[in-house]
Amino acid sequence: MNELSQRLQKYLRGKLAAPDLTVSGLARIPGGASRETYRFRAHSGGRERGLILRRDPPASLIETERSTEYRAYEAFHGLGLPVPAPVALELDPAPLDRPFFIMEEIENCQAGSIMSPDPFGSYRETVGRQFFTVMGQIASADPRDVGLGDFEGETDIHDVAAHEVARWEKVVDEDEREPQPIVRAAIRWLKRNLPSPAQKISVVHGDYRTGNFLYDDAGTIRAILDWEMAHLGDPLEDLGWAIDPLWSGGNMEMPGGMLPRAEALRLWEKASGLKADPKALSWWEIFASLKGAAIWISAAREYAEGRNTDPINAFSGWYTLAFHNHILAQRLGAVA
Amino acid sequence: MNPEIPTILALSMQRLAGNIGEGGAAFAQGQVGLIGMMMTLSAKEYERGADIRVAENNELRALFGELAGTVSDATLKPKLTAAAASKDASLRISLLNENNYVLRRLLTEAMIHVEDHGQRTDLQRIWTVLKSLAERRLVQLGP
Numbered sequence: 001m002n003e004l005s006q007r008l009q010k011y012l013r014g015k016l017a018a019p020d021l022t023v024s025g026l027a028r029i030p031g032g033a034s035r036e037t038y039r040f041r042a043h044s045g046g047r048e049r050g051l052i053l054r055r056d057p058p059a060s061l062i063e064t065e066r067s068t069e070y071r072a073y074e075a076f077h078g079l080g081l082p083v084p085a086p087v088a089l090e091l092d093p094a095p096l097d098r099p100f101f102i103m104e105e106i107e108n109c110q111a112g113s114i115m116s117p118d119p120f121g122s123y124r125e126t127v128g129r130q131f132f133t134v135m136g137q138i139a140s141a142d143p144r145d146v147g148l149g150d151f152e153g154e155t156d157i158h159d160v161a162a163h164e165v166a167r168w169e170k171v172v173d174e175d176e177r178e179p180q181p182i183v184r185a186a187i188r189w190l191k192r193n194l195p196s197p198a199q200k201i202s203v204v205h206g207d208y209r210t211g212n213f214l215y216d217d218a219g220t221i222r223a224i225l226d227w228e229m230a231h232l233g234d235p236l237e238d239l240g241w242a243i244d245p246l247w248s249g250g251n252m253e254m255p256g257g258m259l260p261r262a263e264a265l266r267l268w269e270k271a272s273g274l275k276a277d278p279k280a281l282s283w284w285e286i287f288a289s290l291k292g293a294a295i296w297i298s299a300a301r302e303y304a305e306g307r308n309t310d311p312i313n314a315f316s317g318w319y320t321l322a323f324h325n326h327i328l329a330q331r332l333g334a335v336a
Numbered sequence: 337m338n339p340e341i342p343t344i345l346a347l348s349m350q351r352l353a354g355n356i357g358e359g360g361a362a363f364a365q366g367q368v369g370l371i372g373m374m375m376t377l378s379a380k381e382y383e384r385g386a387d388i389r390v391a392e393n394n395e396l397r398a399l400f401g402e403l404a405g406t407v408s409d410a411t412l413k414p415k416l417t418a419a420a421a422s423k424d425a426s427l428r429i430s431l432l433n434e435n436n437y438v439l440r441r442l443l444t445e446a447m448i449h450v451e452d453h454g455q456r457t458d459l460q461r462i463w464t465v466l467k468s469l470a471e472r473r474l475v476q477l478g479p
Contacts, residue, residue: 028359030366038359115477177338178433179440182466185447304339309347311370317338318377319475329470333463336456 004096008040008053011095012102015088018044026053034228035069039105050105051087056098057308066091068152070101072203072227075146081134082213082221106223109214112257114247119210119257123219128258129267130221131213135242136271138224139202139235148203153232157198160234164287165190168294175294175301182325182332183297186290189332195283198234199274206230208238210247210256239268239276240284246292246323286331289324296321337473340429341378341385348374377475388472389432393424396439399465403446406458412449415442 009023021044029037029052038053056066070089077083087102112119112127120127143149154163169187172180206229214223243255243264251257255264265276300317302308339347348371357364401420407413419442424435443462450458 027361028363030363179437179444181440181443181447182470184444185466188448188451300338303347304343306347309351311348311351311367311374314339314344314347314374315370315377318374318381319477322470322473322475326470326474329463329467333460333467336459336463 004038005040007096011090012042012088015090016044020044050107052084052103052105053096053100054103055096055100057310058098066099068230069226069228070103071148071151072205072230073103075148075203076138076141076224076227079137079141079146081137082130082223084223084225106214109216109222111212111214111225112210114209114211114249114257116257117249120215120219123215124258126219127215127221128256128264130215131242131256131258132264132267133271134221134224135205135208135238136268136274138205138208139238139268139272139274141203143201143203143232146203148230148232151203151230151232153201153204155201155232157201157234160198160201161194161283161287162191164233164237165290168291171294171298175298177297177301177304180293180297180325182328183290183293186286186293186328186332189335190283190287190290193283195236195280196277198236200235201232202235204231204233204235204237206238206241208242209244210258234284235272235274236276236281236284237287239265240281240288241291243285244288244292245327246289246320250323286328289327289331293321293324293328296324337381337385340433341381344374344378373477377477380476385429386427386432389429389436390424390427392469392472393432393436393439395465395468396436396443397422399462400439400442400446402461403450403458406455407446407449409449409453412446416446 005023005026008026009021012023013019013021021042024041024043026038026040029039034057036053036055036057038055040051040053042049042051054069067089070086073083073086077085084103084106087104089101090096091099093099118124143151154160165187172183172187176183205224205227207226208224212224212226213221214225215221243261245252248254248257253261255261258264259267265281268274269276296316299308299313300321303310303313303317351367352371356367397420400416404413404416404420407416419439422435422439424432426432443465447459447462450462
């Protein structure tokens with residue numbers, strides 16, 4: 001850790017033109033297997049600030065364009081949404097062995113746990129209102145206006161749903177270690193029952209959910225995190241993912257463990273200016289469970305083949321994959 | 337369940353025996369907590385592992401027996417009949433898995449045929465079995 005700290009200090013001195021800069025307290029933060037995350041303090045010019053280092057792991061759970069997450073932070077921080085300020089992006093592996101980026105640390109905050117039956121306690125409604133409103137604001141932004149018009153993803157409103165199914169089917173094809181009849185049935189159903197065209201093409205966060213944002217002691221959301229799967233797509237994709245029952249302990253009527261479903265959708269519609277069409281949203285909800293299953297299948301493979309032995313990947317291969325198989329079977333069994 | 341218990345035990349041992357404290361105390365605590373959870377879940381899986389696989393394999397065989405009576409496809413029908421008559425010759429997890437994978441692949445093949453050419457009642461019957469399979473494989477975190 002000391003060596004990493006020294007190398008980080010050397011890098012930041014050059015990058016920020018601050019020859020007096022020192023780094024202290026570098027420590028890895030638990031959670032998240034797709035990037036190694038560290039917090040540290042940087043001291044320079046008599047000023048101290050908390051920063052976060054996000055470094056590629058030796059093997060990544062989800063292969064993403066390395067600059068994607070950083071550019072999303074730049075775009076939405078610039079728009080005034082609760083997103084940490086980006087500080088530096090480094091694609092050259094030389095300074096710290098692997099590509100990385102640095103952003104400000106949002107201090108004195110907490111994240112809700114999806115393992116908790118009531119992750120937000122007395123802040124449930126306050127946090128929920130902001131959560132669905134901010135998601136709507138992200139959906140309302142024009143990707144070109146925020147500098148993300150060239151992001152990965154389908155830009156034809158008629159093809160976006162099929163594009164996303166194909167994307168995650170490829171992940172299942174590549175990473176499946178045992179036959180997955182429910183997942184395969186879900187892929188076929190999604191292809192045969194494509195939803196109406198997207199109302200618009202938006203920046204999709206890709207992992208907007210309980211556990212991926214920080215709120216403070218006043219119940220104010222201070223940071224939307226983990227933008228590494230951001231892409232262009234149908235804004236209903238984020239909504240379907242955020243209300244997936246995995247993030248609310250299986251409670252279908254209290255998305256994210258925050259608000260009643262109808263209220264959550266109303267807030268999102270108001271902030272986005274879009275309609276949460278029930279039929280299209282239902283398709284995106286089934287897609288969300290398929291996407292989840294694909295991610296967990298991928299995590300299990302990374303673990304079992306020794307490329308990323310973080311135990312969260314073993315947990316994903318067991319608990320979360322079984323959960324999403326169950327949800328898919330319930331939902332698709334009801335419409336068969 | 338994938339990864340299987342022997343892999344989880346071996347990789348957990350490697351991680352614990354390695355420099356798990358390198359990232360700092362909070363990170364090490366998080367890792368140990370997760371490994372502890374996987375140990376607990378592994379203990380539950382050790383208890384039920386053979387049972388759920390035998391039950392799943394038998395449920396699939398019973399389904400194939402029913403479908404063999406309604407499916408007329410000359411290629412699929414004998415496969416379903418043969419699978420319905422198959423047996424688990426051992427309670428070893430690895431062998432139960434081997435049979436299970438064969439049966440699950442056939443389930444997807446049969447399901448595609450039923451979706452394209454079969455009766456709605458057969459498809460509903462398949463989904464009833466899939467719901468049962470998914471329910472049985474759920475992982476409970478509590479005691």
